[in-house]
Amino acid sequence: MTIEFFFFLLINGVAQGMLLFVIASGLSLVFGVLRVINFAHGSLYMIGAFLSCSLASLLAGASFLHFLLLLALVPPVVALLGFCVEITLFRRIYRREHLMQLLLTYALVLIFDDVVRLVWGGDIRSVVRPDLLAGSVEIMGLFLPSYNVFILIVGPIIALALWLLLYRTRAGNLIRAAVSFPQMLSALGVNVSALMTATFMLGCWLAGFGGVLMSGLATIDLGIGMEKIIECFAVVVIGGLGSVGGALLGAVIIGVGSSFIQVPLSRLAIVFPFIVMALVLIIRPWGLFGKPER
Amino acid sequence: MPGSTSGKMQQIAVAVVLATLFGLPFLLAQLGSKGEFWIWVTTEMIIMALFAVSLNLIMGFGGMVSFGHAAFFGTGAYVVALLMKKAGFGFVPALIIAPVAAAIVAAIIGWFCVRLTGLYFSILTLAFGQLLYLVVFQAYSFTGGDDGIHGIPKPEILTPVNYYLLCLVIFLLCFVLMRMLINSCFGLTIRAIRENPERARFLGVNDRRYQLLNFIIAGSFAGLAGGLFTELNRFAQTEFLHWSKSAEPILSSLVGGMFSLVGPAIGSTVLIFLKITIQQIHKNLVEVWAIILGVILLVVVLFAPEGLVGLYQKLRQRNVKS
Amino acid sequence: MAHTILKVEDLHKSFGGNKVLSGVNFTVEEGELSSIIGPNGAGKTTLFNLITGLHVPTRGAIFFQGKNIAGNQPHEVVRLGIAKAFQITSIFPRLSVMDNVLAALVSHQKRNSNLLTPISRLKDVHDQAYRLLESVGLADKAFQQSGTLAHGNQKRLDIALALALEPKLLMLDEPTAGMSPEERRETVKLVQRLWEQLKITMLFIEHDMDIVFGISQKVRVLCYGVLIAEGPPAEISKDKKVIEVYLGEEL
Numbered sequence: 084m085t086i087e088f089f090f091f092l093l094i095n096g097v098a099q100g101m102l103l104f105v106i107a108s109g110l111s112l113v114f115g116v117l118r119v120i121n122f123a124h125g126s127l128y129m130i131g132a133f134l135s136c137s138l139a140s141l142l143a144g145a146s147f148l149h150f151l152l153l154l155a156l157v158p159p160v161v162a163l164l165g166f167c168v169e170i171t172l173f174r175r176i177y178r179r180e181h182l183m184q185l186l187l188t189y190a191l192v193l194i195f196d197d198v199v200r201l202v203w204g205g206d207i208r209s210v211v212r213p214d215l216l217a218g219s220v221e222i223m224g225l226f227l228p229s230y231n232v233f234i235l236i237v238g239p240i241i242a243l244a245l246w247l248l249l250y251r252t253r254a255g256n257l258i259r260a261a262v263s264f265p266q267m268l269s270a271l272g273v274n275v276s277a278l279m280t281a282t283f284m285l286g287c288w289l290a291g292f293g294g295v296l297m298s299g300l301a302t303i304d305l306g307i308g309m310e311k312i313i314e315c316f317a318v319v320v321i322g323g324l325g326s327v328g329g330a331l332l333g334a335v336i337i338g339v340g341s342s343f344i345q346v347p348l349s350r351l352a353i354v355f356p357f358i359v360m361a362l363v364l365i366i367r368p369w370g371l372f373g374k375p376e377r
Numbered sequence: 378m379p380g381s382t383s384g385k386m387q388q389i390a391v392a393v394v395l396a397t398l399f400g401l402p403f404l405l406a407q408l409g410s411k412g413e414f415w416i417w418v419t420t421e422m423i424i425m426a427l428f429a430v431s432l433n434l435i436m437g438f439g440g441m442v443s444f445g446h447a448a449f450f451g452t453g454a455y456v457v458a459l460l461m462k463k464a465g466f467g468f469v470p471a472l473i474i475a476p477v478a479a480a481i482v483a484a485i486i487g488w489f490c491v492r493l494t495g496l497y498f499s500i501l502t503l504a505f506g507q508l509l510y511l512v513v514f515q516a517y518s519f520t521g522g523d524d525g526i527h528g529i530p531k532p533e534i535l536t537p538v539n540y541y542l543l544c545l546v547i548f549l550l551c552f553v554l555m556r557m558l559i560n561s562c563f564g565l566t567i568r569a570i571r572e573n574p575e576r577a578r579f580l581g582v583n584d585r586r587y588q589l590l591n592f593i594i595a596g597s598f599a600g601l602a603g604g605l606f607t608e609l610n611r612f613a614q615t616e617f618l619h620w621s622k623s624a625e626p627i628l629s630s631l632v633g634g635m636f637s638l639v640g641p642a643i644g645s646t647v648l649i650f651l652k653i654t655i656q657q658i659h660k661n662l663v664e665v666w667a668i669i670l671g672v673i674l675l676v677v678v679l680f681a682p683e684g685l686v687g688l689y690q691k692l693r694q695r696n697v698k699s
Numbered sequence: 700m701a702h703t704i705l706k707v708e709d710l711h712k713s714f715g716g717n718k719v720l721s722g723v724n725f726t727v728e729e730g731e732l733s734s735i736i737g738p739n740g741a742g743k744t745t746l747f748n749l750i751t752g753l754h755v756p757t758r759g760a761i762f763f764q765g766k767n768i769a770g771n772q773p774h775e776v777v778r779l780g781i782a783k784a785f786q787i788t789s790i791f792p793r794l795s796v797m798d799n800v801l802a803a804l805v806s807h808q809k810r811n812s813n814l815l816t817p818i819s820r821l822k823d824v825h826d827q828a829y830r831l832l833e834s835v836g837l838a839d840k841a842f843q844q845s846g847t848l849a850h851g852n853q854k855r856l857d858i859a860l861a862l863a864l865e866p867k868l869l870m871l872d873e874p875t876a877g878m879s880p881e882e883r884r885e886t887v888k889l890v891q892r893l894w895e896q897l898k899i900t901m902l903f904i905e906h907d908m909d910i911v912f913g914i915s916q917k918v919r920v921l922c923y924g925v926l927i928a929e930g931p932p933a934e935i936s937k938d939k940k941v942i943e944v945y946l947g948e949e950l
Contacts, residue, residue, distance in 0.1 A: 313503065
């Protein structure tokens with residue numbers, strides 16, 4: 084393996100990881116604040132991807148501006164869908180046991196995935212890449228796909244934005260407080276249900292944003308929702324639920340690992356997240372960032 | 378506290394139900410081709426009832442929600458398909474090996490999964506279930522991938538009526554076995570672990586070991602169901618391993634009632650009946666079956682989580698009080 | 700001639716940077732009914748948790764009948780003969796009272812792996828369960844769902860579960876916590892009666908001084924992770940260090 088190839092795989096892996104981070108951070112935040120693990124997070128991401136494809140063909144243009152439009156318009160729609168789901172369904176189950184919450188979001192997966200199939204059909208959608216990002220770009224002697232470089236720029240921007248939100252705004256402080264000290268919040272006079280709705284919408288926005296990014300990266304089919312939620316689970320097994328920093332680390336590990344494992348075992352690249360999960364569970368069942376029970 | 382009248386009533390009810398179940402295929406056989414269709418449907422109901430009850434060992438009695446139970450069902454199905462179609466095995470040996478193979482798969486998957494509890498356990502079962510699906514999907518040369526395995530031989534003696542009876546007998550045997558399991562010391566231990574795993578540990582119970590054993594037992598019954606299913610349809614497909622297949626027993630347990638053994642069987646039968654009815658009303662409605670399942674699950678979770686059996690018990694208690 | 704059943708030697712425990720126990724030493728004689736008291740945060744529950752295997756000591760040893768059990772897993776400690784009744788009652792809520800006790804007995808008799816024999820056939824276990832329920836005064840509630848019991852009764856069940864294990868050492872973590880004065884008296888009577896009948900070693904944590912000085916043979920005072928006094932109740936109530944710690948509280 085040449086050193087160029089190594090860096091090629093590494094950078095592509097990090098790009099994949101960044102994309103996964105955008106999506107998984109949404110899942111992690113929602114769990115941290117609402118204490119609900121949203122199985123349907125993958126479905127929402129998929130809806131974002133399919134919406135992006137449809138909107139792209141509607142806009143009928145391949146300029147970068149068109150793509151920015153997709154990034155701007157689609158995630159809020161997904162967030163709005165999340166808002167509807169939260170106020171009609173989630174609110175009823177916050178006090179129920181985890182089993183019931185799990186089953187509720189599972190029901191949503193059944194519904195959403197089938198709705199997507201009905202609305203968009205079973206065909207594979209082609210990639211929605213703007214011309215500007217279609218080719219490759221030369222950076223330090225390496226030829227990298229321009230789109231991956233784009234993700235490498237956008238991903239950290241999102242990460243930074245999230246960090247600023249969580250650590251530099253009042254809303255963010257409330258979110259972090261909700262993650263660590265849920266009982267305190269209502270005592271402080273905070274409108275807890277508004278906070279939960281807002282966090283959920285943020286999580287859905289991130290899922291939708293990830294969906295748009297994915298629509299430009301690879302072809303879209305009906306299986307990507309389930310595929311992504313499992314990858315997200317691998318991320319939170321590694322990084323711990325509720326930790327955005329953990330999600331970043333976990334996502335990059337999964338991304339880079341999947342990238343490298345393609346070399347010896349291309350067909351098994353898809354199982355890399357499972358291998359990681361299995362390994363983490365044998366060695367450190369409480370996750371890399373968690374604490375052992377004893 | 379069983380009074381002698383209600384105990385006797387129960388016995389009579391059971392006898393009536395059994396008589397109906399055994400007599401049904403002969404009745405349906407009189408109805409010609411429509412009858413054959415319904416014999417096929419009722420056989421499927423019995424097999425899927427076995428599948429649903431097997432999940433409930435883990436879910437209702439064990440307190441652990443598994444989203445990957447189809448992995449064991451599918452293993453049983455493919456083992457029977459492969460052994461009969463590609464290795465020339467007879468039906469009986471293949472059917473015996475199916476639950477054994479499923480038990481092995483359950484042991485491997487279960488070993489990883491029981492290391493976690495609650496949420497993480499469920500996530501992992503989903504992941505491993507999907508992993509198996511992907512592996513089988515990709516192994517085209519061996520399993521036929523997306524196409525599946527077709528044209529599985531069926532011995533002549535297994536006419537529709539005879540196959541129905543075979544499945545019924547197997548189901549009843551398994552049901553009795555599972556009942557004994559639940560009422561045994563092992564069953565009590567599993568239920569105690571469900572209620573309070575920490576306290577169980579403080580009673581000297583190695584909770585992980587017993588949950589794994591329970592998982593394996595449930596998996597073998599699912600594998601048996603899968604083997605029966607594949608012989609009924611004479612094909613095996615990757616759908617049998619898909620995560621949406623895992624949804625069926627979950628739904629059956631919830632609709633029928635999670636805390637009894639008969640609840641999932643009732644739930645499963647109701648759901649299949651519903652599906653057939655919908656098919657009759659409007660062919661295209663079956664297209665949205667997953668949505669219908671999802672909506673039913675939503676309604677049950679929100680308004681009736683104790684299921685049909687639970688509702689029945691509530692009504693009975695109300696009658697007793699008044 | 701009583702001999703030592705439990706010996707805690709130079710026990711230290713830190714959680715992260717927080718030092719909870721700093722070199723605790725004491726012994727418990729067989730058949731003793733003794734208590735551990737101390738202000739909140741003294742480390743009493745942590746001490747219990749180290750003995751029962753919930754946590755691993757940072758340093759030190761715990762000898763039970765001569766064998767060092769420090770670091771053992773909870774279910775191993777149970778098998779060696781130490782049982783704990785919980786501060787926050789820990790029972791099996793959706794199981795009946797009878798099933799709760801049966802579960803404990805089945806586990807103690809290592810019959811958990813019995814896959815097929817129905818429990819209803821095991822007459823000897825049922826008899827034992829009834830006797831146990833009678834000894835804690837719950838026999839009439841045998842078929843009630845344990846989660847629906849009154850708080851005081853749930854405590855009794857909790858103790859019954861611990862007793863089902865035929866322990867050599869029974870540890871009770873604040874057995875009267877959250878109880879009305881009436882319930883407290885009942886529980887104290889129960890504990891005393893059980894001790895007299897069963898002649899097992901009992902060690903309990905308590906805040907209620909009346910109880911502590913009422914029935915303990917020996918009192919140990921823990922303060923900020925250190926044992927500051929040990930002795931019969933009469934001595935302890937006069938000990939200067941102890942009085943300082945409980946400034947203002949009536950002994």
